[in-house]
Amino acid sequence: MPPLLIRHVRLVHPGREIATDDLLVREGRIVAVGSVVGEPPAGATVIDGGGRLLTPGLIDLHTHGVMHSLYESGPDGLRAAARELGRFGVTTVLPTIVPQIRDGWLENLAAIAAAIPSVREVSIPGLHLEGPFMAIGGAACPTLPGDLDLLERILAACGGQLAAMSVSPDAPNILPVIRRLRENNIAVFLTHTRASVEQTEAALDAGARHATHFYDVFYAPPETDPGVRPVGAVEAILADPRATVDFIADGVHVHPTAIRAAVAAKTWAGVVLITDSNIGAGLPPGVYDTPWGYPVRVAPETAARHATKGTLAGSALTMDRGMANLLRWLALPPEQVWAMGTLNPARVVGLTNKGRLAPGADADLVLWDDNLRPAKTWASGQLTYEKTHG
Ligand SMILES: [Zn+2]
Numbered sequence: 162m163p164p165l166l167i168r169h170v171r172l173v174h175p176g177r178e179i180a181t182d183d184l185l186v187r188e189g190r191i192v193a194v195g196s197v198v199g200e201p202p203a204g205a206t207v208i209d210g211g212g213r214l215l216t217p218g219l220i221d222l223h224t225h226g227v228m229h230s231l232y233e234s235g236p237d238g239l240r241a242a243a244r245e246l247g248r249f250g251v252t253t254v255l256p257t258i259v260p261q262i263r264d265g266w267l268e269n270l271a272a273i274a275a276a277i278p279s280v281r282e283v284s285i286p287g288l289h290l291e292g293p294f295m296a297i298g299g300a301a302c303p304t305l306p307g308d309l310d311l312l313e314r315i316l317a318a319c320g321g322q323l324a325a326m327s328v329s330p331d332a333p334n335i336l337p338v339i340r341r342l343r344e345n346n347i348a349v350f351l352t353h354t355r356a357s358v359e360q361t362e363a364a365l366d367a368g369a370r371h372a373t374h375f376y377d378v379f380y381a382p383p384e385t386d387p388g389v390r391p392v393g394a395v396e397a398i399l400a401d402p403r404a405t406v407d408f409i410a411d412g413v414h415v416h417p418t419a420i421r422a423a424v425a426a427k428t429w430a431g432v433v434l435i436t437d438s439n440i441g442a443g444l445p446p447g448v449y450d451t452p453w454g455y456p457v458r459v460a461p462e463t464a465a466r467h468a469t470k471g472t473l474a475g476s477a478l479t480m481d482r483g484m485a486n487l488l489r490w491l492a493l494p495p496e497q498v499w500a501m502g503t504l505n506p507a508r509v510v511g512l513t514n515k516g517r518l519a520p521g522a523d524a525d526l527v528l529w530d531d532n533l534r535p536a537k538t539w540a541s542g543q544l545t546y547e548k549t550h551g
Contacts, residue, residue: 162187162188162189162543163204163205163206164185164186164187164201164202164204164205164206165185165186165187165205165206165208165524165539165542166183166185166186166197166201166202166205166206166207166208167183167184167185167186167208167210167215167526167528168183168207168208168209168210169181169183169209169210169211169212170182170183170184170210170212170213170214170215170528171210171212171213171214171215172184172194172215172518173215173216173217173495173496173503173518174496174517174518174519175216175217175496175497175499175500175503175516176429176430176496176497176500176504177496178496179214179495179496181212182194182195182196183195183196183197184215184518184526185197185202185205186524186526186539186542187202187542188542189524189541189542189543190520190521190522190523190524190542191518191519191520191521191522191523191524192520193520194518194519194520208528210528213528213529213530213531213536214528214529215518215526215527215528215529216250216499216503216518216527216529217252217499217503217504217515217516217517217518217522217525217526217527218250218251218252218253218503218515218525218526218527218538218539218540219249219250219251219252219253219434219480219481219484219502219503219527220251220252220254220502220503220506220507220512220515220516221246221251221253221254221255221435221436221438221480221506222255222289222325222350222373222407222433222435222506222509223255223257223289223291223350223373223374223407223435223436223437224254224255224256224257224435224436224437224438224442225257225258225259225437225438225439225475226238226242226438226439226440226442227242227245227246227249227438227442227443227479228242228245228440228441228442228443228444229241229440229444229449230242230245230440231439231440231452232256232257232258232273232288233258233259233261233269233273234452235269235272235273236272236273236275236276239256239273239276239277239280240276240279240280243280243282243283243285244282245443246282246283246545247282247283247535247538247540247545247546248443248535248538248546248548249443249479249480249481249482249535250480250481250527250529250535250538251283251479251480251538252283252284252515252525252526252527252538252539252540252541252545253284253285253286253506253507253512253515253525253540254283254284254285255285255286255287255289255324255325255510256273256285256288256289257288257289257290257291257437258270258273258288258289258290258291259290259291259292259301259302259303260290260291260292260293260303260315261301261303262293262303262305267314267315267318268318270288270315270318270319271318271319271320273288274288274318274319274320274322274323275320275322277322281540281543282540282545283540283545284515284523284525284540284541285322286324286510286512287319287321287322287323287324287325288319288322288323288324288325289324289325289326289327290315290323290325290326290327291327291352291373292305292327292328292353293311294306294307294308294312294326294332294335294338295327295328295329295332295352295353296329296330296331296332296353296354296355296356297329297353297354297355297378297380298353299353299377299378301453302353304332305332306332306333306334306335307328307332307333307334307335307336307337308334308338309337309338309341312338312341312342316345323345323347324347324348325347325348325349325350325510326342326347326348326349326350327349327350327351327353327373328349328350328351328352328364329351329352329353329354330351330354330356330360330361330363330364330369330394331354331355331356331357331360331394335364336363336364336367339364339367339368339369340367342368343367343368346511348370348371348509348510349364349367349368349369349370349371350369350371350372350373351364351365351369351371351372351373351394351398351404352372352373352374352375352378353378354378354379354380354393354394355380355381355382355383355393355394356382356393356394356397357382357393357394358392358393358394358396358397360394361393361394361397361398362397362401365397365398365401365403365404369404370403370404370405370509371404371405371407371433371509372394372398372404372405372406372407373407373435374407374408374409374414374435374437375395375398375406375407375408375415375419375423376395376408376414376415376419377409377414377415377437379393379394379395380393381393381395399422399423399426399427400426402427402431404427404431405427405431405432405433405505405508405509406423406427406431406432406433407432407433407434407435407506407509408420408423408432408433408434408435409435409436409437409476409478409483410434410478410483410486410487410490411464411476411477411478411482411483411486412462412486413462413463413464413473413476414464414473414476417486417490417491420432420487420490420491421490421491424491424493429493429497429498429500429501429505430500430505431505432501432505433501433502433505434480434483434484434487434501434502434506435483435506436476436478436479436480436483437475437476437478438475438476438477438478438479439451439457439465439474439475439476439477440457440465440475441457441459441465441475441477442459442465442476442477442478442479443477443479444459444477446459446460447459448468451474453474455467455468455469455470455474456468457474457475459477460477464476464477464478465477480502481533481534481535483502484498484499484501484502484533485533487501487502488533500516503516503517504516504517523541524539524541524542525539525540525541526538526539527539530548534548535548536548
């Protein structure tokens with residue numbers, strides 16, 4: 162790969178500042194940030210950014226698919242989705258799979274995990290399994306009690322390619338599962354719950370540190386005294402400084418005020434953007450076939466809905482649109498909002514070389530156009546998307 166010099170861009174340093182500078186990439190890494198005086202390095206590709214924004218690549222911790230592809234469908238679905246992510250500014254993804262316990266599911270999981278090293282267009286630190294140890298199913302998720310034997314079989318199938326597992330703090334026998342995942346350095350996300358404060362705190366004490374699609378499938382515990390508002394997982398997570406949270410920032414799955422409340426509780430550094438996207442995300446408005454036995458109607462302002470019943474059928478958000486929403490909704494300096502799609506998700510899964518524009522970091526970069534759409538995306542220094550018209 163020849164060196165890449167990007168000149169005259171407004172570099173977003175997530176959480177810190179936005180500064181006009183140049184950036185030099187060699188062998189997939191950022192090697193210098195600052196004004197490059199004189200001639201570019203021999204053989205370098207030189208891009209004049211024209212004062213546009215350059216950010217770290219976006220990192221999506223929770224996404225089931227995009228456009229026409231689903232990660233859970235198998236290695237081909239994984240590879241097809243990975244090819245499309247650059248257009249949305251995504252350079253790192255945790256392909257998210259809801260395990261369906263039926264014949265052959267562990268073999269399918271093993272095949273998807275084994276295909277990860279062959280993906281070049283996006284960095285995949287590992288899979289995110291949404292289940293199976295859940296108290297509340299949500300969208301087609303199994304609800305099993307914590308089971309260390311089953312967990313071992315899942316870990317074996319993933320062959321070291323499991324980055325995160327979502328569990329319910331109120332699933333029976335969940336604490337040994339959380340501890341075992343943490344021993345394997347796998348992030349534990351809390352979700353799909355009606356947990357009490359005590360159950361939630363026990364899960365955090367056992368090593369869970371993050372709540373995913375916060376507010377969605379987070380029910381209040383039952384009311385005990387009429388008029389006394391129940392306090393449960395939502396409040397326990399907001400109150401605990403160890404816990405970070407993520408939101409589907411599409412304006413449908415959660416009201417922007419809940420995101421503002423989380424920022425007030427945790428600062429910008431504790432809030433993460435996800436898409437939870439599915440088939441249809443990133444496609445023009447329309448009706449699309451799915452493998453679930455019904456078509457979905459996709460429109461940006463209403464998410465994805467069952468084409469005839471009108472019920473929510475997943476998210477149609479993409480990370481670039483989610484960032485644009487957050488920049489509009491949150492009265493914060495933009496460099497703090499950008500952290501929610503870059504630095505903060507990198508920290509949640511321990512990716513120290515990602516989410517920042519500094520020497521030594523991976524050259525995962527997005528150059529944005531004036532309408533906040535990706536103009537060019539690089540993953541590990543390799544151009545994965547270039548806008549060709551419009
Ligand atoms: Zn879910």
